[in-house]
Amino acid sequence: MNFELTDEQQQLADSLRKYLGNAYDFEKRKAILNSPSGVNEKVWATFAELGLTAMTLPEADGGFGGGAVDLMAVMQACGEALVVEPLLDNIGLAGRLLAKAGNEAQRSAWLPGLADGSVQLAFASSEPGHRYDLTPQTTTATSTADGWLLNGEKIVVIGAPTATRLIVSANNGNGTSLFLVDPQAAGVTLKAYRTVDGIRAADIHFSHVKLGADALLGTAGEALPLVEEAVDFATALLCAEAVGAMQFACDATLEYLKTRKQFGVAIGSFQALQHRMVDMVVATEEARSMAILAAAKADDASLTPTERARAISAAKVKIAEAAKLVREESVQLHGGMGMTEELKVSHTFRRLTMASQRFGDADHHLERYAALA
Incomplete structure (x- = not known):
């Protein structure tokens, strides 16, 4: 299977990553966190201009009809930057439910606004x-x-x-x-x-x-299958976002090992620390593969709900396991400063902790995977 992004997918991710690198650096992110609303309206408007808020909506409702695979690289970029604006919840969860369950009047009243960023x-x-x-x-x-x-x-x-x-x-x-x-x-x-x-x-x-x-x-009493599908879709996006956060943790830790010196040499020259760094990289790459699988299965309309759910649960278990290893190793290899507010690694630790728990932790998804066998 070809896991390469299309030119359009890559260009969108590159544009977003470039924007976030300039407008969403660590200091600006801290300012957003400390603001009264806790989000940045200009950032959300830019997301809308880039087409992110319309990405998964049906074309008939002002969207682009994209799927989880189209958003993988976007969510990874959001994970690297630790974006706090609720993009996933709008386009991958609530917006998806409204698009699938709403009647024509409900969709026309709210989905165009979600697409252009004026509605959340x-x-x-x-x-x-x-x-x-x-x-x-x-x-x-x-x-x-x-x-x-x-x-x-x-x-x-x-x-x-x-x-x-x-x-x-x-x-x-x-x-x-x-x-x-x-x-x-x-x-x-x-x-x-x-x-x-x-x-x-x-x-x-x-x-x-x-x-x-x-x-x-929709119809009263019949919404559970729609909810389950939307949550599985959102879980696939969350897996991709977690991979982005893991990638940042790996990059930041490797840079620290190269520059931090002890006994006159970079601590990255110590073989024991090299082995731990390799474990982080391997876990991240395994998580990346599972995130790709989750996105592909979330988009595959030929699967039964049981087949989709098992694939998503399998991916979430591996993502949770990888996130635990990467977040803990990144902090430990940074030493005591790894837990300080001033270092982005500590904030990445928290994002990966939340990603491991949201939509079901490893134990929950192991149980679901077994129950659906």
């Missing part, structure tokens, strides 16, 4: 005490004469503080349903915070939130 979406799925379960347990939607009544709580909703609309999963009594919710609506309470790796998220409480009939996405 966030998917609210996780619930307290239920970890990686995609089936809503405590968030309920009750049918009323005028529409729906939403109650419950969602946690760690990435991108919620800046979202124009939330896509919320809820149990309507017959299964999983999806709803478009205004985060400013009466009864919606957001508790915003910054995750350990700097991304803005929120815990959201829904108390008797009144929704119109047009808030329902």
